[in-house]
Amino acid sequence: MIEGTYKKGVVILSNFITDNQGVKRYLVTIKVNGMEYTKVVKANTLLVNFLREELDLTGTKKGCELGDCGSCTVLLNDKPVNSCLILAIEADGMSVTTIEGVASTSNMDIIQDKFLEYGAIQCGYCSAGMILSAKALLTKNPKPTEDEVRGAISGNLCRCTGYINIIKAIMAASGQEVSN
Amino acid sequence: MDGVRYPKENNLYKKKEHTQIGQSKPRIDGVVKATGAGRYCGDLKFPNMLYGKMLTSPHAHAKILSIDTSDAEKIPGVVKIITHKDVPSLKYGLSPARWDENVLCIDKVRFVGDKVAAVACVDEETCYKALKAIKVEYEVLPAVLDYRTAMNEDMPQIHEEYANNINTEIHHVFGDPDEAFANAYHVRTDVFEGQRTYQCPIEPHSAISIWKDDKLTVYSSTQSVHYFQYYIAREFGLKMGDVRVIKPLVGGGFGGKLEPTGLEYNGSVLSKLTGRPVKMFYDRAEMFAHNRGRHQGHYEVSTAVDKDGKILGLKVNFLLDGGAYTSLGIATAYYSGGLLPLTYDFDNYQFDLMRMYTNLPACGAQRGHGAPQPKYALESHLDNVARDLGIDPLELRKRNARKPYTNTCNGMGIQTCYLTEALEKLEEITDWKEKKEKGLPKGRGIGMATGSFVTGAGYPIYRNDYPSSSCMLRVNEDGTSATLYSNAMDIGQGSDTVLCQMAAEAMGYRYENMKIVTGDTEVAPLDFGAYSSRQTAYCGWTVKRAGEEIKAKILETAGFMMHIPPEDLECEEGIIYSKSRPKVTPITFEEAAKKYFIIKGPLVATGVYTVPRLGGYHKGAAVATSPCYSFCTQAAEVQIDEETGEIEVLHAWDVHDAGQIINPALMKGQVHGAFGMGVSETIWEEVVFNNNGKIMNADVGGYRIITAQDMPNFTNDLIKSNDEPATPWGLKEIGEGSNNPTMGAVRNAIYDAIGVNISTLPLSFEKVWRAIKEKKEQEQISE
Numbered sequence: 001m002i003e004g005t006y007k008k009g010v011v012i013l014s015n016f017i018t019d020n021q022g023v024k025r026y027l028v029t030i031k032v033n034g035m036e037y038t039k040v041v042k043a044n045t046l047l048v049n050f051l052r053e054e055l056d057l058t059g060t061k062k063g064c065e066l067g068d069c070g071s072c073t074v075l076l077n078d079k080p081v082n083s084c085l086i087l088a089i090e091a092d093g094m095s096v097t098t099i100e101g102v103a104s105t106s107n108m109d110i111i112q113d114k115f116l117e118y119g120a121i122q123c124g125y126c127s128a129g130m131i132l133s134a135k136a137l138l139t140k141n142p143k144p145t146e147d148e149v150r151g152a153i154s155g156n157l158c159r160c161t162g163y164i165n166i167i168k169a170i171m172a173a174s175g176q177e178v179s180n
Numbered sequence: 181m182d183g184v185r186y187p188k189e190n191n192l193y194k195k196k197e198h199t200q201i202g203q204s205k206p207r208i209d210g211v212v213k214a215t216g217a218g219r220y221c222g223d224l225k226f227p228n229m230l231y232g233k234m235l236t237s238p239h240a241h242a243k244i245l246s247i248d249t250s251d252a253e254k255i256p257g258v259v260k261i262i263t264h265k266d267v268p269s270l271k272y273g274l275s276p277a278r279w280d281e282n283v284l285c286i287d288k289v290r291f292v293g294d295k296v297a298a299v300a301c302v303d304e305e306t307c308y309k310a311l312k313a314i315k316v317e318y319e320v321l322p323a324v325l326d327y328r329t330a331m332n333e334d335m336p337q338i339h340e341e342y343a344n345n346i347n348t349e350i351h352h353v354f355g356d357p358d359e360a361f362a363n364a365y366h367v368r369t370d371v372f373e374g375q376r377t378y379q380c381p382i383e384p385h386s387a388i389s390i391w392k393d394d395k396l397t398v399y400s401s402t403q404s405v406h407y408f409q410y411y412i413a414r415e416f417g418l419k420m421g422d423v424r425v426i427k428p429l430v431g432g433g434f435g436g437k438l439e440p441t442g443l444e445y446n447g448s449v450l451s452k453l454t455g456r457p458v459k460m461f462y463d464r465a466e467m468f469a470h471n472r473g474r475h476q477g478h479y480e481v482s483t484a485v486d487k488d489g490k491i492l493g494l495k496v497n498f499l500l501d502g503g504a505y506t507s508l509g510i511a512t513a514y515y516s517g518g519l520l521p522l523t524y525d526f527d528n529y530q531f532d533l534m535r536m537y538t539n540l541p542a543c544g545a546q547r548g549h550g551a552p553q554p555k556y557a558l559e560s561h562l563d564n565v566a567r568d569l570g571i572d573p574l575e576l577r578k579r580n581a582r583k584p585y586t587n588t589c590n591g592m593g594i595q596t597c598y599l600t601e602a603l604e605k606l607e608e609i610t611d612w613k614e615k616k617e618k619g620l621p622k623g624r625g626i627g628m629a630t631g632s633f634v635t636g637a638g639y640p641i642y643r644n645d646y647p648s649s650s651c652m653l654r655v656n657e658d659g660t661s662a663t664l665y666s667n668a669m670d671i672g673q674g675s676d677t678v679l680c681q682m683a684a685e686a687m688g689y690r691y692e693n694m695k696i697v698t699g700d701t702e703v704a705p706l707d708f709g710a711y712s713s714r715q716t717a718y719c720g721w722t723v724k725r726a727g728e729e730i731k732a733k734i735l736e737t738a739g740f741m742m743h744i745p746p747e748d749l750e751c752e753e754g755i756i757y758s759k760s761r762p763k764v765t766p767i768t769f770e771e772a773a774k775k776y777f778i779i780k781g782p783l784v785a786t787g788v789y790t791v792p793r794l795g796g797y798h799k800g801a802a803v804a805t806s807p808c809y810s811f812c813t814q815a816a817e818v819q820i821d822e823e824t825g826e827i828e829v830l831h832a833w834d835v836h837d838a839g840q841i842i843n844p845a846l847m848k849g850q851v852h853g854a855f856g857m858g859v860s861e862t863i864w865e866e867v868v869f870n871n872n873g874k875i876m877n878a879d880v881g882g883y884r885i886i887t888a889q890d891m892p893n894f895t896n897d898l899i900k901s902n903d904e905p906a907t908p909w910g911l912k913e914i915g916e917g918s919n920n921p922t923m924g925a926v927r928n929a930i931y932d933a934i935g936v937n938i939s940t941l942p943l944s945f946e947k948v949w950r951a952i953k954e955k956k957e958q959e960q961i962s963e
Binding site for chain 1: 204206207209210211212213214215216217218219220222223256379380381382383384429430431432434463464671672673674845846848849851852853854855856857879880881885886887888889891893894
């Protein structure tokens, strides 16, 4: 964890080095899918780029880089966030779950199983974010209503499926009956 | 053999109709997509790779006076900067009749976002620094921003070759529409206007070009490796064989990824000049600028009917905004009117159209190619006609519905058609009659429309005499798996899955043992790719033929092994048994395949499909031809909040004549997705420009697409059949016909709810609110 000083609500990280062009780089330690990674990043490095470029965890997708599409959703301390709106230095000392951390080595999560069973995946580009939003919902609310499911994934845009099979898959993953 | 259970009694083997198709098998790419392991083009990295970006025009129409890259070149990390001097000047495009685009603009720019220069740098951040430091001097020209006045004499000329900014002009007359109109009981004319929409796949385009020695390899998020290979080779004067195009996973296309972009062309040049792999990509705003989305249009529709509502003739006059370049727009133009006669039977048709050049991003083929907005106009108009005549709108459709084994007046040959049955079923499952007789609660309305689409375009995009589709199948040495090599493009719709199901069905094998290698021009044989809803049918024929050849070879070997003539053998789900002698012990596909390899070597087969010659001989007759057409009808029920104009789509129904269903879960997903896109285009989507031709909402926050909270509950229904002769197993397309009726159905439901016509898309909450307000004001005046 970087030691920092706080000034007017802004965290000022003291643990940096400066390159020959005067750009500061910060040492951050982020726990990703249960493993701690310590890396040197620029202040403007987005969490999504940290995951994709530094750790090669390309399961987290970039669709808009504006926080509109939800493709880059990851769990930051178990809460779903758009990782394109978070700086890597903001995540310092925190724990991140990406899609690569959802399935154990041998088994897929029940949400992933149900996504396959209900035909909830087409191009797959939104799937990682969708599954993580669903996971955050079901952790907090194991028996959501259909409206709650719709609400939980309303920030995850999908252009292929019309959402219906995704909603069914999440309802089924929560153990509730779904008409198919 | 492990995993194979011999049944106790062999006579259990009675040939089932199908064992691998007609079932919701899990997607073959499902696990990699669900676990994040799948790689899309943007996920790929190569050693020594550079990052590239393009500098684009800030002006809608301007002369390029000078480009100064000297400051940018001095920035550390900038490896190469190119302008038009460094790239071929050969014009390219997609519709061959109008190749009008340059790799980098030479003399002038034609829309905000036109390509001016390109950079290759060590990282993305340096690219943006370099782009900022390039100095371009422009002489701003007056721009053509409104397609409705683009042809006026005083408007600036966008392309010198095309007078009055007319890109395409169509004047088709079939039968004698004037006479039909003169003798009609009733004639009505309506005018509708569509808006510009964008495919908006969630995956942004990207491309990685690697030009080493004389060979160019391009990884791209593409809908067609073949068209990319052809057009890239053509641009650089390379042999097709020296251009390898590879498609990783693709995150949706909907028509927008069918043609090579500046990413592939400029990336290739940058790679050649630097000797390094170059990755280029669009951000969301650049995707909107590149566009190739749905044309906006002005649609005048006139119908002549008899007193029973039978359509005697149709006259349509369309004006389309094509944007700055042609893209696939000529085909779009012909599709706009070419597909309209499909769902209704009439003999007299006049179709006039002009596609205009404007200084806006180019439009192209978006899901339903050219048809959805004209169909919206026709279906909205037919509801108006029905109201004039006092006929129920669904009844009017039934009276005019296309019949099987007929020809449309513009020369499209229909084989099977279950539209009448679909309409009857829709009437039943929506409780249509009851809702119409008893009426719905205040603010609620129900509407319906019909749809149809080609199951594959009859002709390729550029003229050639290649077959439409081809594939190879190889059973692996010990028989425990079979690999399909196909350049069918799975861009999310599920073609890899359904093709493997069909291959397994034809071989008498199991889907679960299938592997697939796709999207590589150097590995799999030619296929034109994912567009015009062609793959399940065309590539389906090829895998069926290859699979049947494999099966014949397997049975011949099994006959030798079992001492039974091959013609007495059947192979089903990997079990080979005697049809006449049930007591003979069956052997497995694996055993026979392994034996074949030992005796004869690799067990391979190829399949090929060529579309028979279709259509008439008039200009443009090729467009809208297809060996087979799907039919469907949809209904939507909406609730309007009269205070706010908010529209809630409560429920939607789709009844489809889609022939033999290969994978029901994927089929439903296609219908949901198409309907969702259709609703989204009807109510929310619109690319908005400012007075300088710059897009004001080039992001998915401002460009509102449907969310999980907007999608209605949905009922899928089918008219089951398997007698379509033109396709393998009698299947039909599902991906594009499914959004053919949507806009009309939703519009008709909104009209039913508020009783006011809104003639311009999208039917936004604001427009609905205004329409209700104006209606109330009118009512107060008349009181």
